[in-house]
Amino acid sequence: MKIKTIKRITQSFIFVLICLAFWYLRYPLSDWFNPVYFFQLSPLAAAASFFLKPVILISAGLIIFTFIFGRVFCGWICPYGTIMDAISFFLKFFRKYKENYPKPLKSKYFLLAVLIILSFFGFQLIYLFEPVTVFARAFYFTLYSLKNNLLTDLFYKLMSADPGAVVEGIYSVFKSSIIENRHVVFNNSLITFIFFALPLFFVFFKRRFWCRYICPLGTCLAAVAKFSLLKRNSGICSSGCSGCVSQCRMNAIKKDNSYVPQECIVCGECIDIPCGKKSKFTFSFPFKIQSEKNAYGAGVTRKDFILWSAAAVTLFFSKKIFAKEQRNVIRPPGSLEEDLFKQKCIRCGNCIKVCVTNGLQPVLFETGLDGVWTPKLDANTGYCEYECVLCGEVCPTQAIEKLSESLKKETKIGIAKIQKDICVPWRDGLECLVCEEHCPVASKAIKLQKITVNGNEIQAPYIEEELCVGCSICENKCPASNNNKKGILIEPI
Amino acid sequence: MIKKITKLLSQNYTRKSFLKIFAAALSAVLFSTLKTKKIFAAGTKKINPRPGRKISTNYDLVSVQGDNIPLMAKKLIDELGGIQKFVKKGDIVVVKPNMGWNRTPEYAANTNPELVAAVVKICLDAGAKRVNVFDNTCNEEKMCYKNSGVEQAAKKAGANVYFMDSFRYLSGNFPEGSSMDDYPVYADAVNCDCFINMPIAKTHGLAKLTFSIKNLMGVCGGNRSTMHWNIDKKLAEVLAFIKPDLNIIDGYRILTANGPRGGNLSDVKKMSTFIASTDAVLADAYATKHLFDMNPKDISHINFAAEKGLGNININSAKIKKIKI
Incomplete structure (x- = not known):
């Protein structure tokens, strides 16, 4: 079997596995089949979380793996890379990719440096480019919700028409295994998808455009892979047919058949090509570096340095300008302080996906320039389930702390305010008390008082602010609304 | 192309x-990604009120006190005249417990799972083809079904426990001028041979107390929050629509304050009582009097239903059997 075929099968298998793990990230949570570990693989997640113990342990595993085998993660595991390979596989029927060894760009190293430096100075932008989270967000916010909603609608239509035992059988198997029993809606899902799809367009030009020129995770691994034990050994080939040069999707083989190990993603396709002297991957001594010092051309020039530092400084100050000092959205329970939260959150979307009520939503610019895709609790779509601590359990960087159930019940995320101009008892003198009924606090944070409106003596709700935890179920269930404003409103604290 | x-x-x-x-x-x-049409609203199909069964029982109401839950459930139904009066061979039975809240059984927010399991078993032994157990929950359904313990217990007893499907809510054919308008009602709750209503006795902010009548809200869909406006009238109409064949009130543990959701174990009182009647109003009135020591006429939704002629609120005129095990 060709290595290419083995690689494709492995890639598809891992891709399906990842998608399943993402799909089944929901209540009840599986202990082992959990994508959290997958996010913790990335050394960038370790940097973002200030080297949190579990993250650093798992990402160190990836670094050691890369040190031995090279960038196998990029070539065989990364879901974003798999998608690109799949697209270029189909495009191959229409067009021929020909590589003629342009020099690899060193800009990605600068990008990585800027990202990490900014991250340490409190401006997290790693999530913009981290391929695993880019894919995860698109999967959660767009693909998952779209597929679920379409399937739900399809079955709604089918089942309304009494389709018979077969469809009903399929439905009863699908119900709450493949489809949720409801519509799942995420804000800004289209923007998230465009952000995910944009780099995929460049596959038209270069098969692994993203991995070559941008990907910070790949760059991170490249720095390690330079010394990797597994190295391509081209043997004594000097025929100059450059078949492998034009095959290599990463430009890791130069025209003279020498080799740039940090660019190689070990896809193995250069072994497959019909060549008289077959090139091989073998274990070789680590520090015997071939003469590829000038793989990227000159080192750090003054121009580069000025350009990228200017970019970093501009970004940093633009964050300062557009920053929101106060927390102006309701964060999940257990969230760190606002600044630290935005720094540590890698925007993987786990908490948003796992939320049982669909209450957590990604924000766009509501919380400032540095808060894109962070979670907020949106009472229009859901509420915070009182006994549920899932969001803390699935956070890979502990931006949302793991809370025990009893601690979570005391964690305040907001405070309810009754809007007396909308609330039905206060405004119309009609008894309602839906909020009081739903209030999960054991001794009720919403209490009742007797008031007289229009001559009727009725019971009306008021808030016991000390008890209110801000779970938003009252706002979510409130039947009174005026211009999308409910009779009770949760304010963040 | x-x-x-x-x-x-x-x-x-x-x-x-x-x-x-x-x-x-x-x-x-x-x-x-154009937004697909929201189709969760009730469909165009209408559903007619449930005819209900005319059942004459030995007593108007039976109340049983004890500690052995399966035995109490069996005794309860036997004293009414046996399960054969309610469930015929091949019937499709609906058992509608209250499992609307994400709380474990000891908090008395949901119907006792052992009682549900016992009743399911009795129905299946009587030859029921299928026993459906469901509830439109207030909290997240997966958590409610699991943490209330009802799903596990009823499934073990052989019931068909499932999450309610959006497409099975059909707008109800309520009488002209009804305050319910055309509220969606769950089709499976109407298209069944026997409907067993199994509430738990607890307090409620708006309705003061909640038993069988209020428990029927769990078969309604749509925006249920608006049902709380003029709740007395709406509940009476739902009761007339569903006409439960048997009401079994779980008074094993009752919630005496901070209902209907509870959360304090100190609010829970163990009464070890089950109450059964074919008349929902009578059962509620009896539970009001004997579990909470209140006057049934003070509970407006029970009073209203009685005034509408949906049942007997006068406990003294009813034929009542009390048992202690």
């Missing part, structure tokens, strides 16, 4: 062609 695409894909790339492809793909994405 295919040739065109092939040409587009195989040509050399210029900025123009790239923009073309990009624009095409963007519009495709935009088109495909």
Whole structure:
């Protein structure tokens, strides 16, 4: 079997596995089949979380793996890379990719440096480019919700028409295994998808455009892979047919058949090509570096340095300008302080996906320039389930702390305010008390008082602010609304 | 078309062609993610009120006190005249417990799972074809079904426990001028041979107390929050619509304050009582009097239902059997 075929099968298998793990990230949570570990693989997640113990342990595993085998993660595991390979596989029927060894760009190293430096100075932008989270967000916010909603609608239509035992059988198997029993809606899902799809367009030009020129995770691994034990050994080939040069999707083989190990993603396709002297991957001594010092051309020039530092400084100050000092959205329970939260959150979307009520939503610019895709609790779509601590359990960087159930019940995320101009008892003198009924606090944070409106003596709700935890179920269930404003409103604290 | 695409894909790339492809793909994405029509509202199909069964029982109401839950359940139904009066061979039975809250059984927010399991078993032993157990929950359904313990217990007893499907809510054919308008009602709750209503006795902010009548809210869909406006009238109409054949009130543990959701173990009182009646109003009135020591006429939704002629609120005129085990 060709290595290419083995690689494709492995890639598809891992891709399906990842998608399943993402799909089944929901209540009840599986202990082992959990994508959290997958996010913790990335050394960038370790940097973002200030080297949190579990993250650093798992990402160190990836670094050691890369040190031995090279960038196998990029070539065989990364879901974003798999998608690109799949697209270029189909495009191959229409067009021929020909590589003629342009020099690899060193800009990605600068990008990585800027990202990490900014991250340490409190401006997290790693999530913009981290391929695993880019894919995860698109999967959660767009693909998952779209597929679920379409399937739900399809079955709604089918089942309304009494389709018979077969469809009903399929439905009863699908119900709450493949489809949720409801519509799942995420804000800004289209923007998230465009952000995910944009780099995929460049596959038209270069098969692994993203991995070559941008990907910070790949760059991170490249720095390690330079010394990797597994190295391509081209043997004594000097025929100059450059078949492998034009095959290599990463430009890791130069025209003279020498080799740039940090660019190689070990896809193995250069072994497959019909060549008289077959090139091989073998274990070789680590520090015997071939003469590829000038793989990227000159080192750090003054121009580069000025350009990228200017970019970093501009970004940093633009964050300062557009920053929101106060927390102006309701964060999940257990969230760190606002600044630290935005720094540590890698925007993987786990908490948003796992939320049982669909209450957590990604924000766009509501919380400032540095808060894109962070979670907020949106009472229009859901509420915070009182006994549920899932969001803390699935956070890979502990931006949302793991809370025990009893601690979570005391964690305040907001405070309810009754809007007396909308609330039905206060405004119309009609008894309602839906909020009081739903209030999960054991001794009720919403209490009742007797008031007289229009001559009727009725019971009306008021808030016991000390008890209110801000779970938003009252706002979510409130039947009174005026211009999308409910009779009770949760304010963040 | 295919040739065109092939040409587009195989040509050399210029900025123009790239923009073309990009624009095409963007519009495709935009088109495909156009918001699908919200179809969770009730469909156009209407559903008629449940006819209900005329059942004459030995007593108007039976109340049983004890500690052995399966035995109490059996005794309860036997004293009414046996399960054969309610469940015929091959019947499809609905057991509607209250499992609307994400609370474990000891908090007395949901119907006792052992009682549900016992009743399910009795129905199946009587030859019921299928026993359906469901509830439209207030909290997240997966958590409610699991943490209330009802799902596990009823499934073990052989019941068909499932999450309610959005497409099975049909707008109810309520009488002209009804305050319910055309509220969606769950089809499975109406299209059944026997409906066993199994509430738990607890307090409620708006309705003061909640038993059998209020428990029927769990078969309604739509925006249930608005049902709380003029709740007395609406509940009476739902009761007339569903006409439960048997009401079994779980008074094993009752919630005496901070209902209906509870959360303090100190609010829970163990009464070890089950109450059964074919008359929901009578059962509620009896539970009001004997579990909470209140006057049934003070509970407006029970009083209203009695005034509408849906049942007997006068406990003294009813034939009542009390048992202690």
